[in-house]
Amino acid sequence: MAEHRSGVVAILGRPNAGKSSFLNAVLGQKLAIVTPKPQTTRSRILGIHNLADAQILFLDTPGLHAGEKALNQALNEQVQEAARDCDVALLLVDLSDSWGEDHTALCAELAARGTPLFTAGTKRDLNRSREAAWPAAGVAPTFRISAKTGEGLPDLLRAIAAALPESPPLYPDSDLSDRPLRFLVAELVREAAYEELQQEIPYSLAVEVVEFDETRPELVRIRADLLVERASQKQIAIGQGGAMIKRIGTRARLEIERLLEGRVHLALWVKVEPRWSKRPNRLRALGYV
Numbered sequence: 146m147a148e149h150r151s152g153v154v155a156i157l158g159r160p161n162a163g164k165s166s167f168l169n170a171v172l173g174q175k176l177a178i179v180t181p182k183p184q185t186t187r188s189r190i191l192g193i194h195n196l197a198d199a200q201i202l203f204l205d206t207p208g209l210h211a212g213e214k215a216l217n218q219a220l221n222e223q224v225q226e227a228a229r230d231c232d233v234a235l236l237l238v239d240l241s242d243s244w245g246e247d248h249t250a251l252c253a254e255l256a257a258r259g260t261p262l263f264t265a266g267t268k269r270d271l272n273r274s275r276e277a278a279w280p281a282a283g284v285a286p287t288f289r290i291s292a293k294t295g296e297g298l299p300d301l302l303r304a305i306a307a308a309l310p311e312s313p314p315l316y317p318d319s320d321l322s323d324r325p326l327r328f329l330v331a332e333l334v335r336e337a338a339y340e341e342l343q344q345e346i347p348y349s350l351a352v353e354v355v356e357f358d359e360t361r362p363e364l365v366r367i368r369a370d371l372l373v374e375r376a377s378q379k380q381i382a383i384g385q386g387g388a389m390i391k392r393i394g395t396r397a398r399l400e401i402e403r404l405l406e407g408r409v410h411l412a413l414w415v416k417v418e419p420r421w422s423k424r425p426n427r428l429r430a431l432g433y434v
């Protein structure tokens with residue numbers, strides 16, 4: 146019998162490289178939220194992919210962030226930790242983006258640690274490759290993939306599986322993630338808010354599910370707080386006569402119903418909490434660290 150392999154694969158790359166989209170495409174389900182805005186992902190999230198002879202534990206990470214805030218520092222630490230603790234690293238680079246010093250430094254760090262590394266160019270369906278600007282072959286095996294069409298994914302998954310250590314499955318094969326449903330629901334609300342809100346409010350926004358009532362399975366009742374940092378942001382998030390919060394709620398509810406495979410009643414409240422992004426204990430409670 147062929148041996149079974151299992152291990153953690155860290156998905157690394159710049160903000161907006163397509164890391165969360167890749168994870169969702171592999172899992173065939175929206176686990177990690179995706180928006181056109183860079184710096185969407187805030188916390189590590191594990192997605193579990195089962196093959197016949199391997200279980201791949203993909204760790205989505207935030208893109209590397211600049212800035213002094215506790216939130217930014219927490220994000221960068223998560224990336225460092227993921228790169229340190231993984232069995233295999235997968236570096237994603239948008240094919241329309243150029244290879245940079247940050248990529249080279251990361252590759253060198255992983256090589257020094259002896260971590261197997263794969264690189265993949267993302268968004269291949271867009272056909273705007275700048276691959277000539279990538280480093281000469283030899284840095285790592287390179288794939289070209291599209292999360293949108295699925296192109297290139299099977300080959301990449303096979304290569305990654307073969308590089309994992311021999312091990313029985315580390316999670317039951319019915320598990321999709323290591324994160325509780327409450328957290329996934331909060332993230333879907335945050336995604337809807339990112340999509341609806343313009344300007345820079347999204348980065349001042351956090352979502353906390355405060356009630357998750359499944360006593361009536363035919364209608365799950367969920368209440369969530371949208372935390373913003375200033376009163377002016379609260380006005381914008383609520384909108385004229387509540388129009389904005391209503392749009393966010395409708396959009397989020399549809400996604401949550403897809404995740405839970407059932408009907409959902411969703412109530413959203415906007416609250417001002419000026420320092421949530423600077424307080425480590427709040428970041429923990431919100432599930433961002």
Ligand SMILES: Nc1nc2c(ncn2[C@@H]2O[C@H](COP(=O)(O)OP(=O)(O)OP(=O)(O)O)[C@@H](O)[C@H]2O)c(=O)[nH]1
Nearest residue numbers: 160161162163164165166181184185186208292293
């Ligand atoms: N056309 C196309 N667009 C893609 C593909 N993959 C990702 N995108 C788009 O690229 C943008 C960023 O995708 P994300 O998956 O959120 O990127 P990320 O690397 O997780 O970004 P952060 O979490 O901010 O670090 C979104 O608008 C996606 O829809 C792809 O294969 N094809």
Ligand SMILES: [Mg+2]
Nearest residue numbers: 164165185186
């Ligand atoms: Mg992401």
